[in-house]
Amino acid sequence: MDGYRGARTAVIVGAGVAGLTAAAALARDGWQVEIAEAGPPEAAAGWGLCLSGPSLRALDELGLADACLAAGYGMSTITHVDAGGKPADEVRLPRLIAARRPSMAGIARPALHRVLHAEAERCGVVVRHGMTVAAVDQEGGQVRVQLSDGTARTVALLVGADGIRSSTRGLLGFEATLDFHGQMVWRALVPRPAWATGIHQFAGKAGTAGLVPLSDGQAYVFLTENGVERSSLPGAALAPRLRQLLGAFPGRVEEIRSLVSGSESVVRRPVLTMLLEGAWNRGSAVIVGDAAHAPAPQMASGAALAIEDGLVLAAELRRHESVGAGLEAFVGRRAQRCRTLVQTSVAIVGLEQARRHHEAYPLVDSCHRLMAEPA
Ligand SMILES: Cc1cc2nc3c(=O)[nH]c(=O)nc-3n(C[C@H](O)[C@H](O)[C@H](O)COP(=O)(O)OP(=O)(O)OC[C@H]3O[C@@H](n4cnc5c(N)ncnc54)[C@H](O)[C@@H]3O)c2cc1C
Known part of the structure; x- marks a missing residue:
């Protein structure tokens, strides 16, 4: 036709x-x-x-x-880390565009x-x-x-x-x-740790956290807060609260937590x-x-x-x-x-x-x- x-x-x-x-x-x-x-x-x-x-x-x-x-930052793995801080699963995603190019990319x-x-x-x-x-x-x-x-x-x-x-x-x-599902999601821009060459996802006792590289120098931390009302926080409270929530995760999240600096690099939104x-x-x-x-x-x-x-x-x-x-x-x-x-x-x-x-x-x-x- x-x-x-x-x-x-x-x-x-x-x-x-x-x-x-x-x-x-x-x-x-x-x-x-x-x-x-x-x-x-x-x-x-x-x-x-x-x-x-x-x-x-x-x-x-x-x-x-x-x-x-x-x-952005090309990568091919998602590492799931359990609530005890131990790697639980590593997903190697298929390279859909060509064997020599990465499976996915983080990008600002x-x-x-x-x-x-x-x-x-x-x-x-x-x-x-x-x-x-x-x-x-x-x-x-x-x-x-x-x-x-x-x-x-x-x-x-x-x-x-x-x-x-x-x-x-x-x-x-x-x-x-x-639809709101009782989850708020946090994002914060941080310097990329050298070990973060793929996505890391950490299961916590009350939520999930993770890290996505965006470039050689930058990554973002994400965290989902479960069982919460849809609400907003004063801007100045964002970074201290995110650091507090990340404090509940073991292992590498402790390092990521120390990278969260000012509240201007932190956003918190409802999952809709x-x-x-x-x-x-x-x-x-x-x-x-x-x-x-x-x-x-x-x-x-x-x-x-x-x-x-x-x-x-x-x-x-x-x-x-x-x-x-x-x-x-x-x-x-x-x-x-x-x-x-x-x-x-x-x-x-x-x-x-x-x-x-x-x-x-x-x-x-x-x-x-x-x-x-x-x-
Ligand atoms: C916290 C979070 C994390 C996410 N992470 C990922 C991820 O890692 N990977 C992924 O694939 N997806 C992710 N998503 C989903 C992704 O962001 C969206 O699916 C994608 O942006 C949808 O694109 P869109 O163009 O439909 O809408 P949008 O990106 O929202 O764009 C809509 C555009 O329309 C404009 N607009 C709005 N109203 C009007 C109006 N009345 N008149 C004119 N213009 C208007 C807005 O300004 C905007 O520019 C995430 C979403 C959220 C909330």
Whole structure:
């Protein structure tokens, strides 16, 4: 099939991982893409993330895996350490992009954002910062998008890539709830210890901690706090409280704890998940990334799903003669994989809460196997 042949114009809401990759993939197919991003330039939230094998594979399809590996830290193992401080399991992840390249990469969020942003701009995508979508109307296969600066666009495609708290979802009439699972997650930027050449995950008596290298010089510590209310702490209390929580872990965590310095390097967020039930498309509009399916961070796969979404969306629009048919096919290809990921991540959170860490390992493994399959 020749694919969609009408005017290839699209508005994407959100210049995060999903929005920028979808924009680059569509622009490469000849789409004229404009992104409305609420935040300022260079404002990627959070410290860092792990680009799993499937993330790197999808980035490789866009020719960006090497740039991400260069900007981040390539690695191939996850070491699980038990509550007594002893190594319990070492997962060697498959190298999905080539035997000589690492299985995954830790990367600072701003570094990933710079790579994706540069590629989108190179492909001719226009990113408008400080901008959102105020209203959406659909008629005759066209989408009329009212932007927050008072201007409007009439386009063939609208993509809502505005994250777990998406307002595009509401504008399109989708209903979604964010689920809190009694976990708060901490992140802190620290210098990378020389022994941290892969991800380390430490099971504790009341939570889980870990370390992810981001570059030669940097890593982030993560910690999940279980059985807690959703709450916020005063900024100055963050570093002392994180050091206190890390104090409950034996072994190498003692060293990591000593690396946590000022509260400005520490963030604490609720673990939230979301799954959009039913189709994610309405007419010529579609929801992608965390706005459609946000797993808990335990599987480190949210970004992989978001990047894959962009590639599959472009591929299905290429294959189908109408945008509506392309979007149907896109959701048909993505829904089961994303659902399984979100649901399994929630099950892992439950096992962590019940301190049944060993039962979580096979689930983690099954998710890695699922994600290793082609998107
Ligand atoms: C603590 C934590 C750790 C994580 N660790 C990992 C990890 O290690 N590996 C991994 O793969 N995934 C991880 N994830 C998940 C990953 O961050 C997300 O899945 C991924 O960022 C989703 O990308 P997205 O583009 O859909 O959403 P986002 O990255 O949230 O981007 C949404 C964009 O939309 C913009 N926006 C929001 N509202 C509007 C609006 N109304 N109008 C215009 N723009 C708007 C935002 O400013 C943002 O730029 C983690 C998540 C959390 C919370």
